[in-house]
Amino acid sequence: MASLKCLLRSGRNAVSVVLRREFHRTLPASLQVTVRDALNQAMDEELERDERVFLLGEEVAQYDGAYKVSRGLWKKYGDKRIIDTPITEMGFAGIAVGAAMGGLRPICEFMTFNFSMQAIDQVINSAAKTYYxxxxxxxxxxxxxxxxxxxxGVAAQHSQCFAAWYAHCPGLKVVSPWNSEDAKGLLKAAVRDDNPVVFLENELMYGVPFEMSEEAQSKDFLIPIGKAKIERxxxxxxxxxHSRLVxxxxxAAxxxxxxxxxxxxxxLRTIRPMDMETIEKSxxxxxxxxxxxxxxxxxxxxxxxxxxxMEGPAFNYLDAPVARVTGVDIPMPYAKILEDHSIPQVKDIIFTVKKTLNI
Structure with missing residues (x-):
């Protein structure tokens, strides 16, 4: 406090520096945070920071969200900032796009991206193409x-990955976070971006806790869209x-x-734009x-x-063809044993690595 008093004469900037230091000293060096809570923190901080930001979607308000990602936000910000909508994706996505054109910064939640097909005209034709x-x-x-x-156990109509669908379209940025720091830093960056961002979460990751660094606990924490991260x-x-398969x-590693x-x-973190430089160097x-x-x-x-x-400089360094581990080329079955065989497992990655290395 003595140092703070001394700096009062030095002006507001010096005081601000000291206050920030004092604040960070109170934060734990790292913290276990679930992906759900990281997303909630990101939205809370951006709603607080910018009054133009609002959230709308099915059951996001009084029910605290179908997956509790928006828990507590309606009580804190009220009906004008956290808005429950009817079950009509085309309708509320269109309202959100119009609000964005009018100067607001909406966060439009789809209960699952499978339902975004109802609103694909709004996402692609209204949002993605307008700037151009x-x-x-x-x-x-x-x-x-x-x-x-x-x-x-949600079968074919609730199990598609839309990363490739939306990444196909110019005018969109497509983000696919894995852990809690990804979720928070990328969502905050997406809200602040002046262009449409498709933010692909994973239901099975919502309850998974990850270490969150002291830096990520800051309200100023952002992860740049378009930059991959080497995790190992x-x-x-x-x-x-990307996403849960990381x-x-x-x-497997x-x-x-x-x-x-x-x-x-x-x-990968981001599907579009894709960080090919990091992949090529690796x-x-x-x-x-x-x-x-x-x-x-x-x-x-x-x-x-x-x-x-194949088209770039890294092709000449390959000692074997590129291999892909993907979901099976069928609609998702409902039965668990068939579902497990339809999505990549750790053993599939291990098998493909050994096959590629001819071991």
Whole structure:
């Protein structure tokens, strides 16, 4: 406090520096935070920071969200900022896009991205294309978020991964976080972005706790959209994945490490724009590449990465063809045993690594 009093004469900036230091000293060095709570923190902080931000969707307000991601926000911000909508994705997505064009910054929650198909005209034709078609005069700062991909026991109409669908479209940024720091930092960056962002969460990750660093606990914590992260260093083979399958890659890498096979695991974080520089540098080091995703193989994220590697400088460093581990090319079955065989498992990644290395 004595130092603070001394700095009062030095002006507001000096006082602000000291206050920030004091605040950070009160934060634990790291903290266990679930992905659900990280997303909640991100929205809470952005709602507080910018009065133009609001959340709308089915059951996001009084019910605290279908997955409790928006828990407590309605009580804190009220009906004008946290808005329950009828069950009509085309309708409330259109309202959100119009609000974004009018100067607000909506967060539009789909209860599952499978239901975003009802609103794809609003997402693509109204949101994604407007900035280009207006010659840069009309921005559409909107985030479409919700769970994506397979959950458990919800069958075909609730189990698709839409990463490749939306990443196909110019005008959209497509984000697919894995852990709690990804979820918080990327969602805050998405809310602040002046262009439409599709934010693909994973229902099975909501309740998973991860260490959150002191830096990530700050209200100023952002992760730049378009930058991948190397989650594990290795020199034998590169594993590239996103969302929940990053966990599978890390588990596979831990098993393979016991056999002396060190895998480099890359968490894409963002599907569009894609950080090919990080992938290419890793391939040049390891000489092998395997992509892992929960979506279907045809025209998938892994297919795009494979094509870009073949067209780029890293192709000459490959000692084996790029391999893909994907979901099976069928609608998701309901029976658990069939469901387990329809999405990548750790053993599938291990098998593909050994096959690629001819072990």
């Amino acid at each position: 078609m207006s010659a840069g005069l009309q921005q559409v700062p909107i985030v479409f978020r919700g769970p994506n991909g397979a959950s458990a 260093q290795g020199d034998r083979v590169t594993l590239v994945s 966990s599978h890659c890390l588990d 831990a098993v393979l490490s016991k056999d002396g096979i060190e895998c480099e695991v890359i968490n 391939v040049i080091k390891t000489n092998h590449l395997i992509t892992v995703e929960g979506g279907w193989p045809q025209f998938g994220v892994g297919a795009e990465i494979s094509a870009r590697i």
